[in-house]
Amino acid sequence: MSATTLAERRGALGICVYCWGAIACLLAVVWASFAYLALDVSRLFTRESAGYMLDFIARFFPPDLSAAFLRRIAQGTLETLAISAVGTLLAALAGLLLALPASGRLGPVFKAVTRFALNFLRSVPELVWAALMVLAAGLGPFAGTLALALHTSGVLGRLFAESLENAPPEPARALVESGAAPALAFVYATLPLITPQLIAYSLYRWEMNIRMATVLGFVGAGGLGQMLYYELSLLHEPQACTVIIAMLALVVVVDAVSAWVRRRQMRPAG
Amino acid sequence: MPPDATQQSLRDPDALARATWALAAVVVLWPLLLVAEFRPADLFDTRNLKVMGGFLGQFFPPNLNGEFLGLALRATVETLAMATAGIALAALLAAPLGLALSHSLSISRIGPGPGRARGEALRALTRLLLLALRGIPEIVWALLLVRAFGLGPAAGVLAIAVTYGGMLGKVYSEILESGDTRPARVLLESGSGRLMAFFYGLLPGSAQELASYTVYRWECAVRASVIMGFVGAGGLGQLMDQSMKMLNGGEVSTILIIFLLLVLLADAISGAVRRALA
DSSP, rough: OOOOOOHHHHHHHHHHHHHHHHHHHHHHHHHHHHHHHOHHHHHHHGGHHHHHHHHHHHOOOOOOOHHHHHHEEEEEEEEHHHHHHHHHHHHHHHHHHHHHHHHTTHHHHHHHHHHHHHHHHSOOOOOHHHEEEEOOOOOSSSHHHHHHHHHHHEEEEEEEEHHHHHHOOOHHHHHHHHHHOOOHHHIIIIIOOOOOOOHHHHHHHEEEEEEEHHHHHGGTHHHHHHHHHHHHTOOOOHHHHHHHHHHHHHHHHHHHHHHHHHHHHOOOEE | OOOOHHHHHEEETTHHHHHHHHHHHHHHHHHHHHTTOOOOGGOOOHHHHHHHHHHHHTTTOOOHHHHHHHHHHHHHHHHHHHHHHHHHHHHHHHEEEHHHOOGGOSTTTTTTOHHHHHEEEHHHHHHHHHHHHHHHEEEEEEHHHHHHHHHSSHHHHHHHHHHOOOOOOHHHHHHHSSSSHHHHHHHHTTTTOOHHHIIIIHHHHHHHHHHHHHHHHHHHHHHHHHHHGGTOOOHHHHHHHHHHHTOOHHHHHHHHHHHHHHHHHHHHHHHHHHHHOO
């Protein structure tokens, strides 16, 4: 068998030595993680813990479907939608305002400063903003709205700034050179070019924010999340189950609607 | 030119449409603002201002006391371990579900056979299960699991395993369907079992994409495991929640800085691994 080269033998193994090394490293990291957390997964699969889990799950059924509670659910859902819509709208306005300096229209200093601010707004997660806003504005949906607005304006500001940078400058220049004020030239020549993009980005973030708004209530920022947290704290499992079903339904409906809208947009007009 | 015509030419030709849209927007928006309890004046309420002002005032300087830094470091490692262990369990959960869901390994698809209806029913059930797993946000799972397993990282790890198991399962099946499925089909047609067809027909072509997506989800799980601490599931979030409840601004700003560094680190690791895979 002297004819077989090393490469051929490696090929026969089906996978390279380097890959085996990587897999070994990966397994070591995973094992170390379980060891560090002192998690004993096998304990989860004993008969005792299975019985305990079944008991725990059984307490959630049947969900509370009484008319009075369903009305509260509807109200919570509406509140969640309102938080996400107002939050996204505020973010779109703030994002546009911040995008002007961030796209470099007011000089490099403003550009660097606003870019840093946008990055900061974006890197702090919504839930942390919500916990802070509950301190600043008190418990309730307003805190959730502000939290979504802060995080999302970081995201949208950056996207909007990129749109502004990529917008063709000729129409605005034509207006300025024929004597229009720069602000008017911006409103009538640059903004209409990028409006479809701005709307598309904002709708996309709104979709994500609806999902986020359902859980911001865990820190007291209103909506379905606050109801879930409240009912679970009182050990009202059937009510909690209804809230969870409502959250799941909301997510599924939003997914379906957004997929439908996207399919319609992709279809060529006419 | 008569003054009248100048007046005319300076008018926005689109004014009526714009005004109508603006009015419609206000009519829709007004009830939303009411429901969201939009009251900016609350921000300037003296009591809120005092709490927030005092809290923010403590942000500088951040608390760099050795004892607290040690605590934060342990929480950071715990967060990373939670994400890693969670994603490992999620991949274990997702692999069989993804295989069951994927049409590329369907024997009944090759031709009419007795197993068709059963296979489709199994796929529909799997799809529904995956939807429920990933449709409920991870933090809701964490909140529920904290009640079942008590405070601490175990609930967080399982919450990641469940949610990301649902996401990975769906994407695994899509990856297996989008690649070159002919080798697997040939194997199935010549009589091999589904698992063998997967290992020899599908895996070699799609392993890199599967691994790359899993690493990307690990990066998301790092962010998620920080957040989940807010409902008591361990890690950096739990520490931040405690510091916030005690209104200890110095500690919160330290944790925020660590959090931002951790996200950058996870980004860099995941980017490097995925580049190495490509």
